[in-house]
Amino acid sequence: KCILSIKNLYCGYGNEEILRGINLLVNEGDFIGIFGPNGAGKSTLLKSIMGLLKYSGSIRIMDKEVKNLGVRDIALISGYVSQNPNDYISKDTVYDELKFTLDNYGIKDDGVIDITLKDLNIYELRHKNPRDISGGERQRVAIASILVLRPKLLLLDEPTRGLDFEAKRKLGRVLKSLNKNGTTIILITHDVDFASEFCDRFGIIFNGEIVSIGTREEVLSES
Numbered sequence: 001k002c003i004l005s006i007k008n009l010y011c012g013y014g015n016e017e018i019l020r021g022i023n024l025l026v027n028e029g030d031f032i033g034i035f036g037p038n039g040a041g042k043s044t045l046l047k048s049i050m051g052l053l054k055y056s057g058s059i060r061i062m063d064k065e066v067k068n069l070g071v072r073d074i075a076l077i078s079g080y081v082s083q084n085p086n087d088y089i090s091k092d093t094v095y096d097e098l099k100f101t102l103d104n105y106g107i108k109d110d111g112v113i114d115i116t117l118k119d120l121n122i123y124e125l126r127h128k129n130p131r132d133i134s135g136g137e138r139q140r141v142a143i144a145s146i147l148v149l150r151p152k153l154l155l156l157d158e159p160t161r162g163l164d165f166e167a168k169r170k171l172g173r174v175l176k177s178l179n180k181n182g183t184t185i186i187l188i189t190h191d192v193d194f195a196s197e198f199c200d201r202f203g204i205i206f207n208g209e210i211v212s213i214g215t216r217e218e219v220l221s222e223s
């Protein structure tokens with residue numbers, strides 16, 4: 001079942017066109033790794049899916065055109081974690097970080113916070129200050145604070161940046177398990193080893209276009 005359908009997407013900043021004719025179909029349950037050089041438009045693609053940019057063409061999430069949805073409605077279907085987890089961290093405990101998101105959306109905690117903390121394997125950190133935990137743990141807190149809204153689609157911008165091997169492995173495992181349990185994931189990365197281990201499909205963006213998409217063999221062997 002298709003969860004995200006992008007057709008002939010053109011998008012940019014002001015007069016500058018960054019994405020030039022993107023076509024992308026994502027099925028429920030996909031775990032896609034997106035590669036590409038700096039400045040290719042990877043982050044711009046994720047921002048456009050979140051309804052943060054003007055575009056022409058079509059972006060449909062769960063059969064709804066993004067430009068007809070409010071940013072708030074989109075956040076309930078699709079979660080976006082940008083490159084810098086510190087952008088998100090503003091509270092004094094990990095628990096409050098997730099509570100803050102729910103409060104912002106006027107949602108009561110029916111136990112979803114504890115479930116999300118456990119899903120991300122950070123439940124035991126719930127009373128800790130997010131400033132006092134490791135970078136890998138903080139990345140998982142940032143993801144948790146988005147996932148607490150239970151989006152079907154999760155967009156991650158270089159989540160392994162700055163993480164050591166062990167922290168990456170822990171992150172990869174929780175993402176894989178979220179994916180197995182029904183969250184569709186699109187992940188931007190420069191980390192071929194990480195993506196090879198955890199992603200099922202691979203795409204390459206070059207100069208605002210998807211130049212290749214498919215299995216690891218189809219995509220990575222040619223580069």
Ligand code: ADP
Pocket residue numbers: 013018036037038039040041042043044045
């Ligand atoms: P990537 O994520 O592949 O590194 P980006 O999507 O971040 O690439 O950026 C693509 C291009 O868009 C770059 O040339 C970048 O400078 C430009 N860009 C990104 N964000 C903005 C912005 N807010 N305003 C203007 N230009 C931007």
Ligand code: ADP
Pocket residue numbers: 043044082083157
């Ligand atoms: P990313 O690859 O995630 O976009 P960057 O380091 O390229 O990260 O950009 C950091 C921030 O600056 C982003 O919010 C991006 O939108 C913005 N930005 C990037 N390039 C430009 C630009 N040329 N003009 C204005 N803002 C930009």
